Amino acid sequence: MEVLFAAALGVLTFCGVYLILRARTFPVVLGLTLLSHAVNLFLFGMGRLTLEAPPVIGESSHQADPLPQALVLTAIVIGFAMTAFVVVLALRAAVELRSDHVDGVDPDEDWRP
């Protein structure tokens, strides 16, 4: 299970970083989403990976750590809000700047303040 988990984390992070380094806003937003998935999984994994262990004391012979689960929940909510914001911002930028480049202009044109 650990190998699978680590591999999933690695692939998600790899794809996320690759997409964030693209120059168009849509791949960047996708990359940010993938990266935040990877980060949430990582945070979850920090409570140690256990099977058949509810995060409630007394329900079974051993328990999972409930704190990382609560933290992940918070991180997911925040990440969701941030993604929503960045999507709207990217749309607005695409309309106002007439370009979906992250710099607002294509690099061959010169930038004026």
Place this chain on the structure above:
Amino acid sequence: MNHLIILPVLIPLLAGAFLVVAFAVPLALQRLISLLSTALLVLIAWLLFERVMAGNHVLYTLGNWSPPFGILLVADRLSVLMLLITAVLAAFCALYAGRGDDSRGAHFHALLQFQLAGINGAFLTGDLFNLFVCFEILLIASYALLLHGGGIARCRASLHYVILNLVGSAMFIIGVGILYGVTGTLNMADLAVRVANAPAADLPLLTAASLLLLVVFGIKAALLPLLFWLPRAYTAASAPVAALFAIMTKVGVYAMLRVFSLIFGLETGLVGTIAWQWLWPLALATLALGGIGVLGAINLRNLTAYMVIVSVGTLLATLALGSRDALAAGLFYLIHSTLMTAAFFLLADLIARQRGEAADHMVIAAAMAHKRTLGVVYFVGAIALAGLPPFSGFVSKVWILQVAGGTDRQAWLWPLLLIAAFMILIALSRAGSKFFWRQSGEPPLRFRMDPARLGVVITMLLGSVVLSVAATPVMSLMLDTADAVLSPGAYVEAVEAAARQTGEER
């Protein structure tokens, strides 16, 4: 239990929530609520400041959960100092924005209040994950504030700012996750104890976490490789927003000081932490780049944005020295630079309003209607900003030079600091002569200046005078604060005492 300490978070949060729900109320009432909230914040910050500076830490356990469980708020000298600066700055920004800038977009005051809730929360929290949450609150409010007023330049600047900070947030969670995985706690005092007693096998992971946190706080504070979002964002932001953002880089600096002195420096001391050793070269490079940027600025707001970078470089280089005197000098400079850069953003706006289409670009245009008044204010502000006598910039700069003197780092800090100051002087005089001395022959634009806006700027500049007149008592307060930063043991003890107390009450 003393409920005073949670009010700096609660008041702006409630005021902001009310302003969002009641968005249909007239703008005048919104301004009144916003001003009342910030005025209350100044009062509460002052009460907390007096209490904490005189005695010890004030703690607040939310829901009466005994630490290290639950969320803990801790007010120590450093955090109440930051609270007070933020509250005063926010009051000025709310006043200035209330003269018309807030009507250029929706929800200005609500966003301002949420931003304040996030900033105050970040200063007060004693829990690392809570620090992350507060950072997110202040960031999402700042994203929307940056866009306030709309326009192409703001949109473009926002994209960089938002994307960079989202990546920063991801790194923050990774850092927090590693710390939790290794130590099993997120309470800062508890973390400090466990990191200090960590087995040698855990040290590489802990070092990795500390360096990740340095990157995260470096993005907020605008440390060299991570600062390229700042000039464009601060140049594009509307004047009161840019002035408020003057405290944002300082939130990053505060987080660095707090985390590295407490969590990673409990045993080795601040300078012993690996992250802190990176700070010195990076801060010097930031300072040098800021100085070059000031010379190349295209308009007055851009110039002020690079001034923010210079101030971050100076501040972090001073703090990186790590001695008690250096920390105190750095904190004094922090107060001065926050107030002065904020005042200069507002002053740039005042000048831009009178120059029509030329705005605050460094081009020759028709004379301003209130050339004399603005000229005098600009002259005084430039002296204060460049660090010439008799204002607080001079006092703080001399103090910084003094504490660096005699150490082996003097040879780096002195020339860089003095050359940067010289570049600032050149840039400010160049801008001043363009604005006030060289005019095209066209008749001046007719313009009625708003006395309240001018009053806010003059009052902020007077703050610099007050700071230099009252330098001795302020300096002794800063030395006390530096003592508190350098003795994280007292912080840990205060939290442990609170844990025992809540344990007994049960």
